[in-house]
Amino acid sequence: MxxxxxxxxxxxxxxxxxxxxxxxxxxxxxxxxxxxxxxxxxxxxxxxGPHPRPVVAAKLGVSTSGLARAGMTEPLTSAEIQELLQTMPQWLVTERAVQHEVREEQIRVKNTKAGKAALRSERGE
Structure with a gap:
C-alpha cells in the first residue's frame, strides 16, 4: 500500500x-x-505528535469540519491539544456542543430505526 x-x-x-x-x-x-x-x-x-487532523479532532472532541471552521489546518502536538483543552477557546466550546448535538441526533435516528425494525419483525414483514 x-x-x-x-x-x-x-x-x-x-x-x-x-x-x-x-x-x-x-x-x-x-x-x-x-x-x-x-x-x-x-x-x-x-x-x-504531531497528529493528523482526524486524530486532533478526536482528541478535542470535535469533527474535522469543526477544525476547518475554526481555521485549525495545521497538525498539532499533544501539548498543543492539551493547551487548547485547558484554555477552552470559544470556538472549541461551540464545536464541542455541535458535535454533542450531532451524536445525540445519530443515537435518536438509530433508536427510531431499531424500533421500526422491531415492529416490522413482530408483524412478520
Whole structure:
C-alpha cells in the first residue's frame, strides 16, 4: 500500500514519519507488524505528535469540519491539544456542543430505526 494509506491506518502524520516509511510501499504484513509491535518512533509519534487532523479532532472532541471552521489546518502536538483543552477557546466550546448535538441526533435516528425494525419483525414483514 502507499505510504499515505499506511500512515492513515497507523494514525500518524506521514510528514513526521521516518524516511523509510515515507519512501517505500508498505505490505499488509509490515503494517500488521507495526500495529502489533510498534517501534519506539511510532509510539513517540502516537504519544506526542504531531497528529493528523482526524486524530486532533478526536482528541478535542470535535469533527474535522469543526477544525476547518475554526481555521485549525495545521497538525498539532499533544501539548498543543492539551493547551487548547485547558484554555477552552470559544470556538472549541461551540464545536464541542455541535458535535454533542450531532451524536445525540445519530443515537435518536438509530433508536427510531431499531424500533421500526422491531415492529416490522413482530408483524412478520
Amino acid at each position: 502507499k505510504p499515505e494509506t499506511a500512515a492513515k491506518k497507523l494514525g500518524i502524520l506521514l510528514a513526521a514519519a521516518p524516511q523509510e516509511l515515507r519512501d517505500a510501499s508498505i505490505t499488509r504484513e509490515r503494517l500488521a507488524e507495526l500495529m502489533a509491535k510498534p517501534p519506539a518512533w511510532l509510539e513517540e509519534l502516537r504519544r506526542n
